[in-house]
Amino acid sequence: MSIMIKGFVESSLIEWEGNIVAILFLPHCNMRCPYCHATHLVQKPNELESIPLEAVEKRIEKNKDWLDGVVISGGEPTFHDDLDELIKIFKDMGLKVRLDSNGTNPDKIEDLIQRELIDCIAMDIKAPLRDVKYNEVGGVTCSLSDIARSIKLIMESGIEYEFRTTVCPAFLNKADIVEIAQSITGASRYILQSFRPTNCLDNKMFDVIPYSEDEIRDFAESARRYVKNCYVRGEEMKALSCNW
Numbered sequence: 001m002s003i004m005i006k007g008f009v010e011s012s013l014i015e016w017e018g019n020i021v022a023i024l025f026l027p028h029c030n031m032r033c034p035y036c037h038a039t040h041l042v043q044k045p046n047e048l049e050s051i052p053l054e055a056v057e058k059r060i061e062k063n064k065d066w067l068d069g070v071v072i073s074g075g076e077p078t079f080h081d082d083l084d085e086l087i088k089i090f091k092d093m094g095l096k097v098r099l100d101s102n103g104t105n106p107d108k109i110e111d112l113i114q115r116e117l118i119d120c121i122a123m124d125i126k127a128p129l130r131d132v133k134y135n136e137v138g139g140v141t142c143s144l145s146d147i148a149r150s151i152k153l154i155m156e157s158g159i160e161y162e163f164r165t166t167v168c169p170a171f172l173n174k175a176d177i178v179e180i181a182q183s184i185t186g187a188s189r190y191i192l193q194s195f196r197p198t199n200c201l202d203n204k205m206f207d208v209i210p211y212s213e214d215e216i217r218d219f220a221e222s223a224r225r226y227v228k229n230c231y232v233r234g235e236e237m238k239a240l241s242c243n244w
């Protein structure tokens with residue numbers, strides 16, 4: 001298999017709610033979001049050392065009795081030819097697999113869902129589904145019909161899913177978040193992630209002052225009118241523990 005693994009987290013309790021997971025990071029992405037923190041993974045993946053698949057496999061095999069699953073993230077994983085083969089390694093160990101995607105490759109998403117290769121998908125929605133805005137936040141020309149198709153496929157898939165938006169003040173305001181929530185009306189889970197002005201792909205982002213926690217909570221409150229659950233990243237655990 002020619003797939004390269006550029007990052008590996010052996011175990012995480014917080015990445016996939018309710019699950020203990022290993023996380024794999026694959027290189028390359030077809031988008032260029034200015035606030036992206038995976039700068040090297042996206043722009044210069046060849047400068048990053050690759051982690052041998054055999055080593056990753058060995059660690060996950062060793063831990064599989066207490067791991068629930070594996071998260072395959074990036075970059076954008078769906079454009080790797082060997083993705084299916086990689087996923088099957090972990091499915092054969094009896095582990096669940098979550099895919100993280102920017103939603104630009106609906107054909108692959110449909111294929112993975114139909115063949116029951118993924119148990120969960122987390123899709124970024126960068127902006128309201130308007131050309132200029134989406135291209136601005138994604139840093140490239142995006143096909144909105146592909147994004148909309150991915151959203152529909154995911155919502156109708158029957159598998160666990162979440163949509164996510166990084167809320168960067170340079171691009172998005174409360175009305176934009178509400179507009180995104182409206183475009184996924186009825187979705188089971190919508191997560192807002194606070195923008196952080198560190199290690200960003202575009203240097204201009206370092207001068208952007210993030211929204212306050214209260215502001216993002218207020219955005220989530222407004223989005224919650226349209227989706228079943230809307231949380232600010234990091235606060236879903238607190239919300240859960242309130243129910244215990």
Ligand code: SF4
Binds near residue numbers: 029035036
């Ligand atoms: S979709 Fe954007 S944020 Fe995600 S890896 Fe690609 S460039 Fe980075």
